Amino acid sequence: MRVALTGADGFLGWHVRVLVKALGWPEPVLLTRSEMRDADAVAVRLEGIDRVLHLAGVNRGEPAEVSSGNVDAAAALAEGLRRCLAPPGTVVYANSIQAGNGTPYGDSKAMAAALLAEACDDLRDVRLTNLYGEHGRPHYNSVVATFCRILAEQGRPEIHEDRQLSLVHVTDAAAHLLDAPTSGSWDGRMPELRIGLRDLADRLATFAAIYRTGEIPPLPDRHAVRLFNTYRSHCFPAHYPMPLSRRSDARGELVETVKAHGSAGQTFCSTSHPGVVRGEHFHLAKVERFCVLSGSGEICLRRVGHRDVVRFPVSGDEPVVVDMPTMWVHNIVNVGAGELLTLFWTNELFDPASPDTYAEPVEAGSLVPAMAVS
Incomplete structure (x- = not known):
């Protein structure tokens, strides 16, 4: 499958690129923000593409920056799609479960989906929950990344208010967006981990305490393995050998x-x-x-x-x-x-x-x- 990506240098974008490589598919076409300012150039680059994944967006920042960042990126891609002589078969939008919730982020994500729907025949609007995984940015991509970085630096996460989370590993989300056949290494059905914020911090702290001795903590299921791998990504390379x-x-x-x-x-x-x-x-x-x-x-x-x-x-x-x-x-x-x-x-x-x-x-x-x- 020939795939094109926006937001390829982000958290989800990198994991999509890694999965494409693991699948043995051709290297994806990467559309940068600067390239997307030229709609005609975008149209040319999308010729012969089977699937476009729109991952570009802004998660955090000033409200105006978040809103314009999400809407402008979708508008630029939409204009490129309109000018494409042989449009891609499918456009997949990495949306959020917060879409349309009345916040600048949620409303701008919903508006981006509407812009893309007007510009293509087959839009798959995928509303993703909280993603976690290797090399997430602390204080930006995920609370899991934040907790892992704090623990890797010998700190202790502080929980001011406990709440329930639904977590999906980012490679599973990438598999869902790509419609990749399920493997032992990923699951496009996006199985969720339901866990409280305090329990999450305690589980990661246990990983950190055991691993600090060089020992491997208990890994009873796939989410435990992936949480541990996420923690290890914040230890590398400083903690080795x-x-x-x-x-x-x-x-x-x-x-x-x-x-x-x-x-x-x-x-x-x-x-x-x-x-x-x-x-x-x-x-x-x-x-x-x-x-x-x-x-x-x-x-x-x-x-x-x-x-x-x-x-x-x-x-x-x-x-x-x-x-x-x-x-x-x-x-x-x-x-x-x-x-x-x-x-x-x-x-x-x-x-x-x-x-x-x-x-x-x-x-x-x-x-x-x-x-x-x-």
């Missing part, structure tokens, strides 16, 4: 590499000859840990769609663990003269039918412009 304790006695040495609370997962080891590279892929949901037991290696990671590569030198002489953040391409290379022995752990058993593994080199040659890691 995590050192391990080495215990010695007359028999030899022992290093505890993984202590998972209430979860077994899968552990395996590999040896690599000098210069061999393993990995070169990313995951959408899997928690994965690397630990070099002997030899010298380098773990390299790059956030999908970005240029900057994070590198960690690792050695069996000083055992450490590095946990792979979701949606970061990663590899490990043997940089020593002898064999490299690496232990790997994942929180789930490998399923060949749904491996949650998407090939891409860390040192990629063609990337979109880098964006700030929130």
